Amino acid sequence: MSRSIMDIAGSVQALDPAASAAAAEHLDRLTKPPGSLGKLESLAVKLAGITGKVQPSFRHRGVVVMAADHGVCEEGISAFPAEVTPQMVLNFLSGGAAVNVLARQAGAEVMCVDVGVNAEINHPGLISRKVRYGTDNMISGPAMSREEAEAAIMAGVEVVEDAIRRGISLFVTGEMGIGNTTASAALMSTFTGIATLETVGRGTGINDERMRHKVLVVERALELNRPDLSDPVDVLAKVGGLEIAGLTGVILGAAAHRCPVVLDGFISGAAALAAQRLAPESVNYMIASHVSQEQGHVYLLKALGLEPMLHLDMRLGEGTGGVLALHLVDAACRIMSEMATFESAGVSTGAETGKEGSETAGEAQG
The missing domain is CATH 1.10.1610.10 (Nicotinate-nucleotide-dimethylbenzimidazole phosphoribosyltransferase (CobT), small domain)
Structure with a gap:
């Protein structure tokens, strides 16, 4: 590179x-x-x-939906199977997902990026930046190599820079990846020191028994991999996800080009923590759209020093809360x-x- x-x-x-x-x-x-x-x-x-403008306007804005799979799904931490990730990517590309509907209302372009889906997806609208076919199971070793984490981050930067060349000047973070609240909880506990009992949430709507199992999975991953808090790329590589690393790059790329970046929910927040650790000033370019029902999100926003604009009890992801906040940006x-x-x-x-x-x-x- x-x-x-x-x-x-x-x-x-x-x-x-x-x-x-x-x-x-x-x-x-x-x-x-x-x-x-x-x-x-x-x-x-x-x-x-x-x-740098007293009266800015953002006529062209983009929602970057980063998609990837997680090997930790093998541990049964989600209410949905991993096959849903590529299926939902096709839904985004056909314009049928919630984020597509809300983006049309807000006049935003949805950019769907395959950075690590564990399937071959062929569609003319897909932005293909695949680093690998999903992560490894992080309770058996690192989720990915350092080089792969770096490649995913740079993929996010490049997607932003390509969009800026097309006239987009504001970005919303979105994601798709069954298992990604598990990786996000592991990242948050590492970056903030907050216990897994508070960072692990119900994700796709798991029951109490599976929730207890999910906490144990995150704790085992942290004990095994011992991510280095002083090295954000190491943390992303060991217990993160390809789409989370990609969103870290989206945030850094937007901030480097003086573009606002509207954060969606918990997974976007985990990427924002990584971006903040890599570039402390980047947090000043972040706008917190909403606080989700994922229990760790409120603490994550406090760690970033960001105040959410909306409280809508949402927990879908995809960038949905971020797109709704575009109406407030316009206002x-x-x-x-x-x-x-x-x-x-x-x-x-x-x-x-x-x-x-x-x-x-x-x-x-x-």
Whole structure:
């Protein structure tokens, strides 16, 4: 490879402080009490810092659905068989999955990437970046080699860069891979030190007995492989997944090119932890769309220092929560570009009448 992962990680820069400050100032001049639009205002400031533009817009956006299989499915940790992964990839490609429906509503392009599905898939719409046919069973040894993990990360970077050349300027993370909540729990426990009892969730909807077994599987994988916390690529290789490594590359690639990346759920969050460890500044380019029902997700977002915008009790994955959050991104952008200022609308700020007058003006608008 002509470029290394550290080259990409090293190119992730801090947000533009001047643009962030200008956006905050503009928001305070709009016809509303300061801060009254809540998270939409903080999102607008963040988008300005990411892009360097006070009034950004994202006409072309893409959902990157990374797909791969997991050898740990041999341990019976999922309610669905591994054959569902390639079947769902074909569903994405035919436009029939939930993420396709929601992406059409949000005006986003779905890009389905085979980075490690354990089957041959031939479709003109598929982006083929297959590193290998699924991971190995991580309770018998590393899920993959270091070189394979690196190749999957760089595949994610390359998908983003290809999309940017086509005009896409905002990315949503999505995934498909039966068994990937197991790998994500192992990654989260390694990166955060949080016990497996709190990081392992029900995934596809397993019962209590299978849930206890899943916890033991993750614990055995961690004991056997002893992933090196100081080396995020080692962690991904030993207990991760090809699609999770691919999403790590998507996040790094987006951040390196100053593009926002909207995180979906728990699996996307595990990739975000890896990206943050590789490039600490990358977290500033991440937008947390929602908090899922997977029990570890709330703790994972806290570890990243991100606040979710939506609480919808979702646990589907695919990028569905991330795509729904695009409507809020659009709302923040339109507030910045279309809402009148006090000066342009000839509206009093209430400064002359003091605090009481300002509050009354706010209530009148509410």
